[in-house]
Amino acid sequence: MLTAKLQNGIAFTIPVFGGIPVADSVLTSWILMALIMICVLLTVRRLKPDRPGRVQSLLEMAVSFLNRFAEENIGRHWRSFAPWLGTVAVYIACANLSGILGLTPPTKDVSVTAGLAITSVFLIYGGSFRFLGLRGGFHKFAEPLPLLLPINVMEIAIRPLSLCMRLFGNVLGSFVIMELIKALVPVAVPVAFSLYFDIFDGFIQTIVFVFLTALFTGEALEQEA
Amino acid sequence: MFVAIGAAIAVLTGIGAGIGIGIATGKATEAIARQPEAASQIRSNLLLGCALAEATAIYGFVIGLAIIILK
Numbered sequence: 001m002l003t004a005k006l007q008n009g010i011a012f013t014i015p016v017f018g019g020i021p022v023a024d025s026v027l028t029s030w031i032l033m034a035l036i037m038i039c040v041l042l043t044v045r046r047l048k049p050d051r052p053g054r055v056q057s058l059l060e061m062a063v064s065f066l067n068r069f070a071e072e073n074i075g076r077h078w079r080s081f082a083p084w085l086g087t088v089a090v091y092i093a094c095a096n097l098s099g100i101l102g103l104t105p106p107t108k109d110v111s112v113t114a115g116l117a118i119t120s121v122f123l124i125y126g127g128s129f130r131f132l133g134l135r136g137g138f139h140k141f142a143e144p145l146p147l148l149l150p151i152n153v154m155e156i157a158i159r160p161l162s163l164c165m166r167l168f169g170n171v172l173g174s175f176v177i178m179e180l181i182k183a184l185v186p187v188a189v190p191v192a193f194s195l196y197f198d199i200f201d202g203f204i205q206t207i208v209f210v211f212l213t214a215l216f217t218g219e220a221l222e223q224e225a
Numbered sequence: 226m227f228v229a230i231g232a233a234i235a236v237l238t239g240i241g242a243g244i245g246i247g248i249a250t251g252k253a254t255e256a257i258a259r260q261p262e263a264a265s266q267i268r269s270n271l272l273l274g275c276a277l278a279e280a281t282a283i284y285g286f287v288i289g290l291a292i293i294i295l296k
Contacts, residue, residue: 162280169283172290208276215273 009104025109032094032106073214077131077221081214084123088116089210096171096202099178100194107171107205110164117164120213121156128220140220159216163209170205174198232292238285245278 012027014020047056063086070082095106106112129137141152174197182190253271257264 165287166276166280166283169287170279173283173286176290208272211269211272212276 023109023111024104025106025112028098028103029095029106029112031103032091032098036090036094070214073211074218075221077127081123081127081217085210085214088119088213089206092116092167092206092209093203096205097198099175099198099202105171105175105202107167108175110168113164113168113171114160116167116209117160120163120209120216121160123213124159124216124220125156127217131221132223136223163212167205167209170201174201228292228296232289235285235289235292239282242279242282245281246275249274249278 009024010021012022014022043055043059046053047059052060066086066089067078067082070078070085074081092107095112099105125137128140132140142149143152178190178194178197181193249271253267256267260267
């Protein structure tokens, strides 16, 4: 019964090319994307550059916080990475919190977290080659010692694996515990636990994912003085 | 039966992560008490360390689930 809930269900099938199955996680992602887009379009309309309202100052605070965070962790080339970090943070936070609305969190599907982790790795190594040049990017693998070359090459695979499994395992873990509590005591008690497992853990995992990506990127862009 | 025992053994990785995060948080609290002005830096390092230490527990959990579901 519980193991059935752990499987990632198929929401519906698009009836072209012999039927393309659409997973639950994809459907929830689409719903979240639509909600975020509507929120953004509604808020952005009322922003004015000369007379900032309360919403605008809040947004400006959030953006400058993100920029400062990126600058501290990535360093000189932070500007091209900050928007990506912010986007991923918003998506993962909404995805983790969607459990409260009764949707299945998309991050419970290992494919979603794997996708996020692979994009992170492209960002890290792509940024390294983009800002250090082809030679500098390859030379990065032989730092700090040429002896560490195999370990640095292995990290290309280890980093996305650990990023992916960390997010997936945490979300799935809290999902399993919540289901067990709901099966044990269906009334009132799950709400208190939901505060911790859905909201607090969801936020912590968002921060951890973005923070680790920023840290790895900063390390990949570091130049020898 | 043996499947459940195997999964239980895999989840024992949680012990190490618990001890590790406990030590890290204790030391971080000490450090913040000694130097409150460095609190933000200590906090970000603590978060990183906890995330890395916690990963072992998560691996154990994922492997335990994989043993049960994929047996």
